[in-house]
Amino acid sequence: MVPQSYLVAGSAHPGLKVPEGEVFTPTRALWFARENPQAVLLPVDVDNTFQPCGGFVRRAYGVAGRRFIGNVGARGCPLVLWCPEGHSLIHWAALASTEAGFNADGEAGEVVPSWKVQLIADTSNPMFTAIGVRQLEPPVSDQLVARGAVEVSLQQPGLLALALFVTSPGVSVMWNAVTQARPT
Secondary structure, three states: OOOOEEEEEEEOOOOOOOOOOOEEOHHHHHHHHHHOOOEEEEEEOHHHOOOOOEOEEEEEOOOOOEEEOOOOOEEEEEEEEEEOOOOOEEEEEEEEEEOOOEOOOOOEOOOOOOOOEEEEEOOOOOOOOOOEEEEOOOOEEOOOEEEEEEEEEOOOOEEEEEEEEEOOOOEEEEEEEEEEEOOO
16 A cells, blocks of 8 residues: 655654654655654645644643553543545554653563554544544554554544553653545
């Protein structure tokens, strides 16, 4: 699957400025990624990108981020996205900061080496369109950035409530973003 365009969702380094929301053709995106290795690019359908609540949504959580503490999985970092017909493919990314002093079990020890996260339907608000979410590939994460793709099943166009489901303690999410594309 070759998307029509790529969008700069953010930076994998909190201090590095990148042109968030900038859209590139696939060829230009390759050049930009080579010149800016810390930039996080997501596939996007450019026709829907700049509609209200459509195409691309990003949310930042300040200097401290949205912290996940316990060993049990937790939902957080919600996003709302308008999804028209035919735009059932959602790409997502999130930047995390792992807190020093905790290991993967949340006990005192080394820094969390990686974090486990996925994008889910946020069912906590009944105002939004009911959806099913199917992971298209296992989410990939390194020490800072997690990313993945999901397919949503819709009965009709509507507002989608999405959230991250984090199962790693000692993680703070700095920002998360989603883009829409049409399946090919």
